[in-house]
Amino acid sequence: xxxxxxxxxxxxxxxxxxxxxxxxxxxxxxxxxxxxxxxxxxxxxxxxxxxxxxxxxxxxxxxxxxxxxxxxxxxxxxxxxxxxxxxxxxxxxxxxxxxxxxxxxxxxxxxxxxxxxxxxxxxxxxxxxxxxxxxxxxxxxxxxxxxxxxxxxxxxxxxxxxxxxxxxxxxxxxxxxxxxxxxxxxxxxxxxxxxxxxxxxxxxxxxxxxxxxxxxxxxxxxxxxxxxxxxxxxxxxxxxxxxxxxxxxxxxxxxxxxxxxxxxxxxxxxxxxxxxxxxxxxxxxxxxxxxxxxxxxxxxxxxxxxxxxxxxxxxxxxxxxxxxxxxxxxxxxxxxxxxxxxxxxxxxxxxxxxxxxxxxxxxxxxxxxxxxxxxxxxxxxxxxxxxxxxxxxxxxxxxxxxxxxxxxxxxxxxxxxxxxxxxxxxxxxxxxxxxxxxxxxxxxxxxxxxxxxxxxxxxxxxxxxxxxxxxxxxxxxxxxxxxxxxxxxxxxxxxxxxxxxxxxxxxxxxxxxxxxxxxxxxxxxxxxxxxxxxxxxxxxxxxxxxxxxxxxxxxxxxxxxxx
Numbered sequence: 362x363x364x365x366x367x368x369x370x371x372x373x374x375x376x377x378x379x380x381x382x383x384x385x386x387x388x389x390x391x392x393x394x395x396x397x398x399x400x401x402x403x404x405x406x407x408x409x410x411x412x413x414x415x416x417x418x419x420x421x422x423x424x425x426x427x428x429x430x431x432x433x434x435x436x437x438x439x440x441x442x443x444x445x446x447x448x449x450x451x452x453x454x455x456x457x458x459x460x461x462x463x464x465x466x467x468x469x470x471x472x473x474x475x476x477x478x479x480x481x482x483x484x485x486x487x488x489x490x491x492x493x494x495x496x497x498x499x500x501x502x503x504x505x506x507x508x509x510x511x512x513x514x515x516x517x518x519x520x521x522x523x524x525x526x527x528x529x530x531x532x533x534x535x536x537x538x539x540x541x542x543x544x545x546x547x548x549x550x551x552x553x554x555x556x557x558x559x560x561x562x563x564x565x566x567x568x569x570x571x572x573x574x575x576x577x578x579x580x581x582x583x584x585x586x587x588x589x590x591x592x593x594x595x596x597x598x599x600x601x602x603x604x605x606x607x608x609x610x611x612x613x614x615x616x617x618x619x620x621x622x623x624x625x626x627x628x629x630x631x632x633x634x635x636x637x638x639x640x641x642x643x644x645x646x647x648x649x650x651x652x653x654x655x656x657x658x659x660x661x662x663x664x665x666x667x668x669x670x671x672x673x674x675x676x677x678x679x680x681x682x683x684x685x686x687x688x689x690x691x692x693x694x695x696x697x698x699x700x701x702x703x704x705x706x707x708x709x710x711x712x713x714x715x716x717x718x719x720x721x722x723x724x725x726x727x728x729x730x731x732x733x734x735x736x737x738x739x740x741x742x743x744x745x746x747x748x749x750x751x752x753x754x755x756x757x758x759x760x761x762x763x764x765x766x767x768x769x770x771x772x773x774x775x776x777x778x779x780x781x782x783x784x785x786x787x788x789x790x791x792x793x794x795x796x797x798x799x800x801x802x803x804x805x806x807x808x809x810x811x812x813x814x815x816x817x818x819x820x821x822x823x824x825x826x827x828x829x830x831x832x833x834x835x836x837x838x839x840x841x842x843x844x845x846x847x848x849x850x851x852x853x854x855x856x857x858x859x860x861x862x863x864x865x866x867x868x869x870x871x872x873x874x875x876x877x878x879x880x881x882x883x884x885x886x887x888x889x890x891x892x893x894x895x896x897x898x899x900x901x902x903x904x905x906x907x908x909x910x911x912x913x914x915x916x917x918x919x920x921x922x923x924x
Contacts, residue, residue, distance in 0.1 A: 364429060365369040371822065375638075376633075376664070377732045379632050379633065380630075381627060383629045383630045383633060384519050384626075384630055386518060386539075386622070386626045386629075386843075387516060387519065387532055387623070387626035387627065387630055388520075389514045389574065389622075390620075390622040390623035390626055391512065391513070391580060391623060392579075392580065392583055392621055393585060393619045393622075393623075394472075394476070394509065394616075394619045394620060394623060395509055395583040395584060396475075396583045396586055396587035396590070397587060397590050397612075397615060397616075397619065398476045398502070398506070398509070398587070398590075398616065398619075399505060399506040399509035399510070399583075399584055399587060399588030400506075400583055400584040400585065400586060400587015400588055400590065401502075401559075401587050401588065401591055402446070402499075402502050402503060402506040403506070403584060403585075403588050403717075403723055404586075404588030404589060404590060404591045404592060404720070404745065405443045405591065405720060405723075405724075406591075406592075406720070406723045406724040406738045406740050406741065406742055406751040407591040407595035407724075407738070407739075407742055408443075408591040408594075408595075409439050409440075409724045409725075410724065410735060410738075410865065411591070411594060411595055411597055411598060411605050412442075412495070412605070413431060413435075413439070413539040414598065414605075415434065415487060415604070415605045416436040417435075417438075417439065417492050418434075418435045418439065418492050418772055419435060419634060420492075421434035421435045421438060422434065422435050426448060431913055431923070432853070432906035433849050433850045436849050436854075437845070437846050437849050437850060438492075438851065440721055440722065440725065440845045440846075441842060441845070441846070442495050442496060442711050443717075443721045443843060444505035444717075444721060444838065445499070445500065445842075446496075446499035446500050446502060447494055447503055447717045447835070447838045447841070448503075448769050448835050448838050448839065449500050449503040449504045449835065450503070450507050450831040450832060450834050450835030450838065451632065451831075451832045451835035451836065452504060452507075452832075452833030453507045453508070453510075453511065453613040453827065453828040453830075453835070454507045454825065454828030454829060454831075454832055454833060455828070456507070456511050456824075456828060457823075457824035457825045457826070457827050457828030457829075458824065458825065458828065459824075460511055460515060460611070460657065460824040461821070461822075461823075461824040461825060464631070465512070465515045465516075465627055466624070466627050466628065466631060468508065468511060468512060468515065469512060469620075469624055469627050470624065471508055472505055472509055472512055472620075473503045473616075473620035473621075473623070473624060473729075475502070475504040475505040476502065476505035476509060476616055476620065477616050477617065477620065478501045479498050479499065479500075479501030479502035479504075479505060479612065480498075480502075480609055480612055480616060480840035481613065482494055482497055482498035482501060483495070483502075483605075483609050484606055484609045484610065484637065485496040486498055487604075487605055487606040487609070487647075488606055490769070492861070493669070493704070499705060499812075500592050500715075502896040507831050507871055509826060510581075510584075510807075510811070510827065510831070511827050511828070513577055513580040513581060513811065514577055514814070514815060514823060514827060515824075516576065516577075516580065517572075517573035517574070517576040517577035517815070518573055518815075518820075519630060520572040520573050520576045521572060521577075522575055522876045527584075537722050546628070560835075565590055573815060574756075574759070574812045574815070575756060575884060577811050577815065578752055578755055578756065578808040578810055579716075579811060580736060580751065581804075581807040581808045581811055582748055582749045582751075582752045582804055582807075582808060583749075583758075584661055584801060584803075584807060585745045585746055585747075585748035585749070585803050585804060586745070586748070586749055586819075588720075588742060588745040588746065589743060589745065591742075592854060594608050594612075638747045650822075651791075660859060661824065675826075679727060681790060692819075693821060693825075696818055696819060696822055696826075697822060697825060697826060699783065700876065700879075701817060701876070701877050701878070702817065702818065702826065702877070703881060704873045704874075704876040704877035705810070705813070705814070705830070705873075705877040706815065706829060706830060706833045707833070707870070708768065708810075708870050708874060708877060709810055709830045709833060709874050710833035710834045710836065711837060711866065711867075711870055712771065712775060712806055712870070713806070713834035713837070713838075714834060714837035714838050714840060714841060714863075715775065715866075716803060716914035717834075717838060717841060717899070718805065718841045718844065718845070718859065718863060719778075719782075719799065719863075721841070722845055722848070722856055722859075723738060723741055724738045725818055725849065725854065725856070726782075726794070726856045726860075727741065727774050727789070728854070729854045729855055729856060730786060730789055730792070731789060732789060737792065737793075738791050739795065740793060740844065742798050744793070744796045744797060745796075745799075745800050745803070746800075747797060747800040747801075747803060748800040748803050749804075751800070751801040751804035751805065752804060752808065753803055754801075755767070755808045755809060758770065758771065758809075759809065759812065763878075764809065764813045764816070765874065765878035766810075767805065767809045768806055768810075768813070768874035768878065769871060769874050770806045770809075770873060771806050771809060771810075771872050771874070772803065772867055772870055774798055774801055774802035774805060775802050775864075775866050775867050776864065776868075777798050778795050778798040778799045778802055779863060779864025779865075780862075780864060781794060781798065782795055782860045782864065783857060783860050783861055783864060787858065789918075810830075813877075813878075814826060814827060817877075826830045826875060842861040844862070845859075847859075867899070
C-alpha cells in the first residue's frame with residue numbers, strides 16, 4: 362500500500378511538472394505575440410513616419426504649391442487609418458462568443474489568422490502600391506490586438522492552482538467513503554468544521570485568483586511594452602535603409618514562428634486538461650456507484666426490474682435540467698445588464714477612447730508643439746514600456762486598497778496627464794513628465810480593469826463581458842475621427858480642443874468608478890463586520906470563560922460558528 366501511495370504521489374508530481382512546462386511555454390509565446398503584434402498596433406506614431414517616408418497618400422498633397430513634405434489631407438488619411446482600425450473593437454463580442462462556445466484553441470487560431478492577414482495586406486499595399494489597402498491591413502491588425510486582450514484573460518485562467526487528478530481504485534474509494542461516514546457520525550463539531558471549511562475555501566479562492574491576476578496584469582503590460590515594435594522598425598529603416606516592404610517580410614516570418622508555437626502550446630494544455638477531466642469523471646462515477654451499491658446481506662433474491670418511480674424520476678431530472686439551463690441563461694443576462702457592469706462599460710469606453718486618441722495623434726500633436734526632428738515622438742514611444750515598472754504598484758494597490766481605489770487612481774492619472782498636455786504647450790521637456798504619467802495610466806487602465814472583470818463576472822460570461830467592453834470602446838472611438846480631422850484641417854494642426862474635451866471629460870467617471878464597485882464594497886464590509894463579530898465573541902469567551910459555554914448560555918459554539 363505504501364508503494365502504491367508513493368507511486369500515486371510521484372505520478373501526480375510528474376503530471377504537475379508536465380503541465381507547468383506546457384503552460385510556461387504558453388505564457389512565453391503569448392507574451393511574444395502580445396509584445397510584437399497586439400502591443401505594436403498601439404505604438405502607431407513611428408508607423409506614421411514609415412508610411413510618410415514610403416509616400417503613402419502623398420498624392421493627396423498639392424506638390425506644386427507647397428514646399429512642405431506633408432499636407433493636412435495626407436495627415437488626416439494617416440490618422441484615419443489607425444482610427445478606423447481601432448473601430449474593430451466592435452467585433453470583439455464575436456471573439457468572446459467564439460471563446461465561450463468553441464474554446465481557446467479556436468480563438469487562438471482566429472488571433473493568429475488576423476495578425477498574419479494584416480501583415481500580408483500591408484506587404485501587398487506597398488508592393489502594388491495601393492494606399493487604400495492600408496485600411497483593411499490595419500483593420501486586421503486591430504482585430505488581432507483586441508482578440509489578444511481576450512486571450513490574455515483566457516491564458517490567465519490557465520494559471521489557477523493546479524490539482525492533478527489521478528485514477529482511484531475501488532478499495533481506496535471504499536476506504537475514503539468509510540472515513541467520510543465516520544466523520545459524519547460526529548455532529549457535535551459540525552458547525553465549527555463548516556466555519557473552518559469556509560475560511561479554508563476563502564484562502565483557496567484567494568490563492569487561485571492571485572496567479573491569474575498576475576498573469577493577466579503582466580500580459581496587459583506587454584501591450585505597452587510592445588509599442589516600441591514600430592519604433593524598432595523605424596530605426597532599422599533609418600540605419601539600414603531597408604524599405605517598409607522588406608521589413609514586413611521579416612515581420613511576417615516572425616509571426617509564423619510565434620503564432621505556431623502558441624497554437625502548439627494550446628493543443629498540449631487542452632489535452633492535459635481533458636485528461637484530468639476524464640480522470641475526475643471516472644473517480645466521481647466510481648464514488649457514485651459505490652454509494653448506490655445495494656447491500657447483499659439478505660437481498661440476493663431481489664428483482665432487478667426497475668421500479669416505475671425510477672423511470673418517472675428520469676423525466677423529472679430532464680425537466681429539472683432544462684429549468685436549470687433556462688435559469689443559467691437568465692442569470693447570464695442579469696449579470697451582463699447589472700448596474701456594476703454597465704458602470705464598468707462606460708468607464709472602459711471613455712478611457713480607452715481617450716487612450717487611443719492620445720496614441721494615434723501623438724506624432725501630429727508633438728509636431729504642432731515644435732518636434733520637427735522626431736525626437737520627442739521617439740522619447741514618447743520609448744517611455745511607453747516604462748509601464749512595466751508600474752505593474753508591481755498595480756499588484757500592491759489591488760492587494761492593499763482594492764479595486765475601488767485602484768479605479769479612482771486611473772481617473773487621477775488620466776487627469777494629471779491631460780493637464781500637462783494642455784498647459785505645457787510651450788515646453789516639450791515638460792511633456793516628458795506627461796509621457797511617464799501616461800505610461801502608468803495605461804498600465805493601471807488595462808491591468809486593473811481586466812483583473813476586476815474576472816472578479817466581477819462569472820466564468821461562463823467572461824468572454825461575452827470582455828466583448829461588450831470592447832464594443833463600447835469601439836463605439837466611443839467613432840468620436841476620434843471627427844476630432845482628429847478637425848484638429849488637422851480646421852484648427853491648423855492644434856490639438857488643444859480635443860485634449861481639453863478628453864481631460865475634463867474624466868470628471869464624471871470618478872462617480873462611475875464608485876458605482877461599479879458598489880457591490881464588492883458591500884461584500885467586503887459584510888465580511889469585515891462578520892470577522893469583527895467573531896473576534897469580539899472569541900474575546901468575550903476568553904475573558905468570561907464558562908459563562909459563554911453552551912451549557913451556561915443560550916448562544917453556543919454552533920451559533921457562533923454559523924455567525
